[in-house]
Amino acid sequence: xxxxxxxxxxxxxxxxxxxxxxxxxxxxxxxxxxxxxxxxxxxxxxxxxxxxxxxxxxxxxxxxxxxxxxxxxxxxxxxxxxxxxxxxxxxxxxxxxxxxxxxxxxxxxxxxxxxxxxxxxxxxxxxxxxxxxxxxxxxxxxxxxxxxxxxxxxxxxxxxxxxxxxxxxxxxxxxxxxxxxxxxxxxxxxxxxxxxxxxxxxxxxxxxxxxxxxxxxxxxxxxxxxxxxxxxxxxxxxxx
Numbered sequence: 211x212x213x214x215x216x217x218x219x220x221x222x223x224x225x226x227x228x229x230x231x232x233x234x235x236x237x238x239x240x241x242x243x244x245x246x247x248x249x250x251x252x253x254x255x256x257x258x259x260x261x262x263x264x265x266x267x268x269x270x271x272x273x274x275x276x277x278x279x280x281x282x283x284x285x286x287x288x289x290x291x292x293x294x295x296x297x298x299x300x301x302x303x304x305x306x307x308x309x310x311x312x313x314x315x316x317x318x319x320x321x322x323x324x325x326x327x328x329x330x331x332x333x334x335x336x337x338x339x340x341x342x343x344x345x346x347x348x349x350x351x352x353x354x355x356x357x358x359x360x361x362x363x364x365x366x367x368x369x370x371x372x373x374x375x376x377x378x379x380x381x382x383x384x385x386x387x388x389x390x391x392x393x394x395x396x397x398x399x400x401x402x403x404x405x406x407x408x409x410x411x412x413x414x415x416x417x418x419x420x421x422x423x424x425x426x427x428x429x430x431x432x433x434x435x436x437x438x439x440x441x442x443x444x445x446x447x448x449x450x
Contacts, residue, residue: 233277237395239380239388243271246375250275253348254282254314259373260341263320264350266377269416272350275377276316279348288313295319303332310339313346320351320369321358330362337368347372385409389419396427399436407439411448422446 235254240247252258264272276292283290289312296319298305303323309315323329340347351358354376355369380388386405393400412418426437429445443449 232281233274234281235275235278237392238271238274238278239384239391240271241380241384241388242378243375246377247275249373249375250279250348251282253346254279256346260345261337261347261368261372262349263355263369263372263374264348264377265352265354265374267352267379269414270377270379272377273318276318276348276350279314280316283314290314290316292316293318296322299323299326299329303329306332306336309336310343310345314348315340315345316348316350318350320349321353324351324365325359325361327361330360330365334362334365334368337365382406382409385414385419389423392420392423393426393437396423397435398423398427398430401437404437404439404442407442412446 235247235251238247246264249258249262250264253262264275266272273294280290280292291309291312293305293309293316295317299322303326317333320333324333337347339345349369349372354374355366355372358366358369360366360369386402386409389405389408390400390402408419408422412422426442426445430437430441
């Protein structure tokens with residue numbers, strides 16, 4: 211795929227990531243990650259260090275914060291982009307061409323490409339061009355830079371110099387609060403007993419919980435907006 215086609219393809223794909231309720235800092239329940247949330251909000255406002263890196267396990271909220279940051283920058287009519295490298299890897303490092311013209315760039319899932327020499331060199335070159343242009347870069351990875359498999363030592367050095375935050379996966383109590391917040395943003399009231407019921411009966415990963423909320427949002431219009439365990443059990447067909 212040539213550079214122009216790859217770039218156009220990715221601009222189309224990233225637009226599709228924001229279907230449904232968009233990620234925002236207001237919809238992020240930070241739990242133990244409040245400092246990282248504040249740093250990302252500061253980054254999106256054009257303040258603080260130009261390069262920030264978030265690392266942590268899956269389900270820790272890295273993608274949410276990156277997409278929220280892109281939303282804030284975009285709302286100011288500044289050129290920005292969220293690029294999930296887990297998906298972009300199939301197109302090759304050519305997708306990084308010309309991204310130094312953006313005011314702010316968010317690169318998700320760095321671990322998916324950093325061990326590949328061609329990608330590592332392209333990332334190093336992009337980092338340098340962004341820095342020379344006074345641009346801003348927000349990244350996420352599954353591990354801290356010194357623990358990542360990175361094919362280029364110079365790239366590791368650049369990443370280690372970033373402002374780095376470790377995101378922790380929410381515990382059950384915080385997940386219950388996060389569910390109540392997500393429900394409230396859809397106009398539903400979720401008592402703690404309902405949140406705990408969902409956490410017991412559904413897979414714990416956030417995509418499944420969000421899908422359940424979307425279904426409850428659709429069905430609760432005819433039953434009132436305060437959720438109850440019997441209603442949730444019936445609406446999601448969870449049985450006894």
